[in-house]
Amino acid sequence: MSDYLKLTHMEIRRFRHVLFGLMAVTAAVQILAVIAAxxxxxxxxxxxxxxxxxxxxxxxxxxxxxxxxxxMFRIQTWYAAPILLCIAALLLYVFIxxxxxxxxxxxxIYRLLMLPGPRSHLYWAKLSAILVFIFTLLSFQLLxxxxxxxxxRLIVPGDLRAPSHFSDVISANxxxxxxxxxxxxxxxxxYGMGIVALLVVFAAILLERSYRPPYGIILAAGYLSVxxxxxxxxxxxxxxxxxRWLYPGEMLVLVVAVWGVTAALSVWLGxxxxxxxxxx
Amino acid sequence: MKRYxxxxxxxxxxxxxIGSYYAYGASDRLPEFRLAAVQGDGAIGDRIRLxxxxxxxxxxxxxxxxxxxxxxxxxxxxxxxxxxxVRLADADPEIAALIREHRRFMRGxxxxxxxxxxxxxxxxxxxxxxxxxYQRGPSAWDLAATIEMLSLSGGExxxxxxxxxxTSAAAGGYVQDVARIGEKLHLIIQIGYDRYADxxxxxxxxxxxxxxxxxxxxxxxxxxxxxxxxxxSSSGDALAMAVTKTDPETGAARKISFHRYHYAxxxxxxxxxxxIDQKEGEKVAVYAADDxxxxxxxxxxxxxxxxxxxxxxxxxxxxxxxxxxxxGGKEIKTAYVADGIAFLLMKNGSRxxxxxxxxxxxxxxxxxxVELAGAAAHEEEELALLRLNNxxxxxxxxxx
Numbered sequence: 001m002s003d004y005l006k007l008t009h010m011e012i013r014r015f016r017h018v019l020f021g022l023m024a025v026t027a028a029v030q031i032l033a034v035i036a037a038x039x040x041x042x043x044x045x046x047x048x049x050x051x052x053x054x055x056x057x058x059x060x061x062x063x064x065x066x067x068x069x070x071x072m073f074r075i076q077t078w079y080a081a082p083i084l085l086c087i088a089a090l091l092l093y094v095f096i097x098x099x100x101x102x103x104x105x106x107x108x109i110y111r112l113l114m115l116p117g118p119r120s121h122l123y124w125a126k127l128s129a130i131l132v133f134i135f136t137l138l139s140f141q142l143l144x145x146x147x148x149x150x151x152x153r154l155i156v157p158g159d160l161r162a163p164s165h166f167s168d169v170i171s172a173n174x175x176x177x178x179x180x181x182x183x184x185x186x187x188x189x190x191y192g193m194g195i196v197a198l199l200v201v202f203a204a205i206l207l208e209r210s211y212r213p214p215y216g217i218i219l220a221a222g223y224l225s226v227x228x229x230x231x232x233x234x235x236x237x238x239x240x241x242x243x244r245w246l247y248p249g250e251m252l253v254l255v256v257a258v259w260g261v262t263a264a265l266s267v268w269l270g271x272x273x274x275x276x277x278x279x280x
Numbered sequence: 281m282k283r284y285x286x287x288x289x290x291x292x293x294x295x296x297x298i299g300s301y302y303a304y305g306a307s308d309r310l311p312e313f314r315l316a317a318v319q320g321d322g323a324i325g326d327r328i329r330l331x332x333x334x335x336x337x338x339x340x341x342x343x344x345x346x347x348x349x350x351x352x353x354x355x356x357x358x359x360x361x362x363x364x365x366v367r368l369a370d371a372d373p374e375i376a377a378l379i380r381e382h383r384r385f386m387r388g389x390x391x392x393x394x395x396x397x398x399x400x401x402x403x404x405x406x407x408x409x410x411x412x413x414y415q416r417g418p419s420a421w422d423l424a425a426t427i428e429m430l431s432l433s434g435g436e437x438x439x440x441x442x443x444x445x446x447t448s449a450a451a452g453g454y455v456q457d458v459a460r461i462g463e464k465l466h467l468i469i470q471i472g473y474d475r476y477a478d479x480x481x482x483x484x485x486x487x488x489x490x491x492x493x494x495x496x497x498x499x500x501x502x503x504x505x506x507x508x509x510x511x512x513s514s515s516g517d518a519l520a521m522a523v524t525k526t527d528p529e530t531g532a533a534r535k536i537s538f539h540r541y542h543y544a545x546x547x548x549x550x551x552x553x554x555x556i557d558q559k560e561g562e563k564v565a566v567y568a569a570d571d572x573x574x575x576x577x578x579x580x581x582x583x584x585x586x587x588x589x590x591x592x593x594x595x596x597x598x599x600x601x602x603x604x605x606x607x608g609g610k611e612i613k614t615a616y617v618a619d620g621i622a623f624l625l626m627k628n629g630s631r632x633x634x635x636x637x638x639x640x641x642x643x644x645x646x647x648x649x650v651e652l653a654g655a656a657a658h659e660e661e662e663l664a665l666l667r668l669n670n671x672x673x674x675x676x677x678x679x680x
Contacts, residue, residue, distance in 0.1 A: 005284070005287075008287065009283075009284050009286070009287040012286060012287045012290060013286060013287075016286060069338050070338075073338075132287070132290050132291060132294060135294035135295075135297075135298060136290045136293060136294045138294070138297065138298060139293050139294045139295075139296070139297025139298055140293075140297070142297045142298070142300070142301050143297060164338075165308065165337060165338075166304060166308065167305065167308055167337070168337055168338035168339075171338065171339055172338060180301060182305060182354060183305075183354075183355075183357065183358065184302045184305070184306075185357045185358050185359070186358050187298075187302070189358060239362065240365075244388050244389075244390070245387050245388035246387075247379070247383075247387070248362075248363055248366045251366065252359075252362075
């Protein structure tokens with residue numbers, strides 16, 4: 001357990017600069033976008049000197065006053081861009097977290113594999129680190145929303161603004177409801193599926209690392225294709241009710257089984273390869 | 281411990297942030313509405329479900345309101361939504377019972393309520409029939425049926441694919457009723473909007489005869505604009521049809537005639553005819569049961585109706601009517617007729633009001649209004665944000 005925690009901490013430390021960099025970029029871009037949107041809208045309304053326009057109503061914003069949700073609605077691209085950057089960086093790091101040990105300075109993977117204790121600790125440490133990064137960035141996004149709301153209230157005078165529900169603020173931007181679903185069960189299902197996908201990629205990376213080129217690449221690509229096809233079939237065909245001859249309970253069991261078996265197989269394969277097959 | 285401070289802080293930060301978000305989400309409740317009985321039989325109110333949207337948030341929130349309270353789409357679990365999508369949560373109780381009793385045979389059969397039209401069950405057989413139109417050429421379609429039969433005594437399953445007809449109608453192919461009279465199987469199939477036919481087959485899936493119930497050459501009414509609504513009888517030996525004759529230019533209903541087709545004799549009897557003068561802005565609802573027919577017409581202010589006994593031969597009964605104002609509303613939004621009762625969804629200012637009227641006597645059986653549960657101080661404000669447009673009435677308990 002201690003080895004696992006040490007390895008996890010090591011992985012987190014190795015990514016800390018990138019993580020804080022991503023947080024800084026996200027904060028800077030989103031805060032600037034909120035400031036720019038709020039001040040320009042405020043200036044426009046003041047410039048009009050038109051009470052009717054100042055309190056202009058719309059279907060989405062019936063009060064006619066400025067709200068933080070409305071401001072979020074206006075800055076879709078600028079707000080989502082740093083989020084997409086974080087997603088891209090994490091997706092890339094899913095590969096880098098393994099390959100840097102082989103291709104980095106020295107023979108770091110050699111030292112890692114020679115550590116006393118089960119090699120599976122290495123596997124779980126890398127997985128845990130990725131999850132910590134994902135959920136830290138999510139939590140940071142939530143904190144930013146609270147700070148940005150406070151900033152919005154500082155910029156817009158009280159008589160020109162109306163309060164926003166936090167759920168409205170989340171749903172105002174197209175990217176946020178995907179990352180932060182309103183219901184906790186949707187959160188668990190979405191991120192659970194993401195974790196299974198991560199396990200499949202880990203297994204593919206270890207397959208590639210375990211066999212000489214081109215066999216490793218072929219095996220990894222084959223494993224990704226088979227698992228991807230199985231998961232896609234279970235999710236988009238079975239779960240969508242395309243196969244009427246199955247009763248709903250049977251469909252659900254089958255879908256959960258496909259995802260569960262894929263996860264279990266990937267964990268088993270990843271750990272087995274790491275323990276027996278991976279070479280430096 | 282200090283050595284691991286970064287990891288500990290990040291993990292705690294992640295858990296606290298996401299945990300707070302969902303804790304806040306759980307406390308962020310949308311207003312709770314309910315349909316409260318004002319007068320009459322509360323059991324009628326328990327069958328009513330209104331649906332629409334609440335506009336108090338940036339995006340409309342879909343909800344249903346009943347005597348039990350409000351049910352927001354947002355608050356439903358993804359499992360519940362999925363069950364609804366694959367048609368289990370709203371499966372008809374009769375179909376649910378058939379699935380319990382004959383799970384193997386019912387596998388792959390549709391589970392929504394109107395799929396009951398595709399099923400027939402008697403003491404000897406459980407029969408399922410489905411029909412489809414296959415394009416054969418330009419404006420030429422084959423009507424084919426799949427019939428599956430389960431012998432309830434021996435467990436024998438028979439399956440037949442039968443070519444029933446060739447038609448130029450590109451729409452329809454809907455099975456409206458399946459019946460077994462002796463050793464003959466009757467499939468009532470709608471083709472297009474104004475044509476029904478009874479395809480009579482033997483128990484080995486061979487087509488014996490086709491009886492046109494309405495169409496270009498034969499049938500209860502010829503020519504002009506019209507549409508037909510079919511109502512299978514509860515005894516399974518006849519089909520009631522309401523033929524609505526429409527003005528070819530305006531599409532307004534001009535006449536509704538009720539007919540009964542008896543499967544055993546093959547006879548069609550015209551039981552009643554009601555002249556209609558549908559004006560602009562008026563909506564028409566037709567209802568037929570084993571013992572009575574009804575036509576209800578309403579605009580925003582008035583609902584008027586005629587109820588006739590289904591045996592036929594009697595003179596046209598006088599038209600009855602009710603004003604929205606006398607029922608507690610100001611504007612009738614929609615109406616639904618079932619079990620000899622007219623259910624009206626109305627608005628009175630910002631408040632939604634429901635009334636149930638006995639069609640035979642015109643008596644008010646139930647009236648209810650949508651209320652905000654809890655803080656009454658904001659009631660008017662919240663009710664003004666509610667838009668309920670749909671009225672659903674659950675079948676009476678113990679009814680067919």
